[in-house]
Structure formats: C-alpha cells, structure tokens
Amino acid sequence: MSKISTLQVEKVNTHIVNWLKTYAENAKVNGFVVGISGGVDSAVTSTLCAQTGLPTLCVEMPIHQAPSHVSRGREHIEQLKKRFPNVSNVEADLTTTFDNFKTIVPVVDDLDKVNLSLANTRARMRMTTLYYFAGIHGLLVAGTGNKVEDFGVGFYTKYGDGGVDLSPIADLMKSDVYALGKYLQIPNSILEASPTDGLFGDDRTDEDQLGASYDELEWAMLEDEKGKTSDNFSGREKIVFDIYRKLNTINQHKMREIPVCIISNDIK
Numbered sequence: 001m002s003k004i005s006t007l008q009v010e011k012v013n014t015h016i017v018n019w020l021k022t023y024a025e026n027a028k029v030n031g032f033v034v035g036i037s038g039g040v041d042s043a044v045t046s047t048l049c050a051q052t053g054l055p056t057l058c059v060e061m062p063i064h065q066a067p068s069h070v071s072r073g074r075e076h077i078e079q080l081k082k083r084f085p086n087v088s089n090v091e092a093d094l095t096t097t098f099d100n101f102k103t104i105v106p107v108v109d110d111l112d113k114v115n116l117s118l119a120n121t122r123a124r125m126r127m128t129t130l131y132y133f134a135g136i137h138g139l140l141v142a143g144t145g146n147k148v149e150d151f152g153v154g155f156y157t158k159y160g161d162g163g164v165d166l167s168p169i170a171d172l173m174k175s176d177v178y179a180l181g182k183y184l185q186i187p188n189s190i191l192e193a194s195p196t197d198g199l200f201g202d203d204r205t206d207e208d209q210l211g212a213s214y215d216e217l218e219w220a221m222l223e224d225e226k227g228k229t230s231d232n233f234s235g236r237e238k239i240v241f242d243i244y245r246k247l248n249t250i251n252q253h254k255m256r257e258i259p260v261c262i263i264s265n266d267i268k
Helices: 009-027 040-051 067-083 095-104 111-137 147-153 174-183 206-210 214-225 235-250
Strands: 031-036 056-060 087-091 139-141
Touching: 009 031, 009 040, 009 139, 009 174, 031 040, 031 067, 031 111, 040 056, 040 067, 040 174, 056 067, 056 111, 067 087, 095 111, 111 139, 147 174, 147 214, 147 235, 174 214, 206 214, 214 235
Parallel strands: 031 056, 031 139, 056 087
Antiparallel strands: none
C-alpha cells in the first residue's frame, strides 16, 4: 500500500500561491499567520504563504512540547526567514496557561477521556492564539490540514486546528504534501520525522493513534471512493479499510456543515 505521489509539484506550487494571494487581496487583509509545529504540513503551508510575498507570521505555541518538535520548528522558521524577507515569527508559550486550565476544571476518573479532552484543549488554545495575532495584524489564519486528515479520517480538533480561515493544502494527500515539501526545500529533519500531532506530551506518532500509516489510509480513502467495501479485502488491507471506514464515519460531524434546525414560516 505504499503511495508514491504523481503530483506536478511546480504547477501545484504556482496554483496554490496564486490562490492564496488572490484570496488575501480580495479579503483585503495584510497576509497570513501560521502555527508552526515542526511537522511537514505546517512547514509546507508557511512556505506557500511566504511565497506570496505578503506578510507571513509564523507562531510557535509550545505546551510541554517535545524538544525535537521545537527544534525542527525553529530550524524551519530560521530557514524561511533567510529565504523570504516578508516572514516574521513570534513565540507564545502556552504551557502555564494550559497548566492553569487543568487546575480549574473538575477532576474526572476516566483518564482516557480526560487526556483526549486535554489534547483537544491544547489545539483550541492554539487556535485562539492564532486568531489573537490575526486580529492584531490583519491576517488570515492559514490551515495546515491535508486531504486524508481533513476529509478522510477527520484527524484534527474541531474548533482547534480545524478552526481556520482558509486551507491551502486540504486537497493534497499526505504523500503529495511530502512531494511538495521536498520541492519547496523543507528541512530534511522535518521530511524524515514521523508525523505526530504533539498533543499528548509524549512521543506517540499519528500512526500510533490511527492504527495505520498515511500511505495505508490514502489507499483506503481511494478504494472507498471507488465504492469498495470491507468484503473486497482480506488480511492487512481489510484491517486498514475497516479502520478508515470507522474513523470516517465517527468523525463526519467535523467534516459536515453544522446542522441548523430550520423553522418553517407557518410556525414562526
């Protein structure tokens, strides 16, 4: 199930940069703000924003962050600032804010639920921080989600990293993001690192959480789009397809528009 991207990287690069610039100009904003995690998605997104020539603010928001995540993020930011004069950066350490939050909410015995809720809280604190800087500087919050995360398995936090103004790479599979990242000269330390959301304060990878690699999930997403079912597969393929279908089903609430209760005119 290994996935090799066939993306026409130069053409896609030009298309996304033009799209970003046109959107920002029509919205009459100054530029973009991007949260930098030390991962490939935020590195690619921030580079694409920088290529527009518009002000691009890179924000580090550590919360008990692993040193390797911090160092990769800073390496990327420093490289980006050397390449593009329109790039600036700021750090907002949210560790104390997060720790204070934990002291004011009730204690719950179910640690699995607590840890998941706190992981999502980290993402939502970061979203709030990005919009703080966006409001001050007149910027758009650029999302960093890719297609398999945003529309396949829903691997993001609702109103967290899913709370953005626009999504420049959300129509690219993860393998495409890596191909584009290589073309954009993203640091090798990022391209070679195992993908992780860094929301749990440990070294668990995305694959650890999802139960399948991104290559496998891309395969399953494409097979699902062809109308295949679990009965079409066996062995590891069946396991992966079932994982994909389960995640796609339970996370539909993130991917669909918020339901609105429509009141007919005759009872208003």
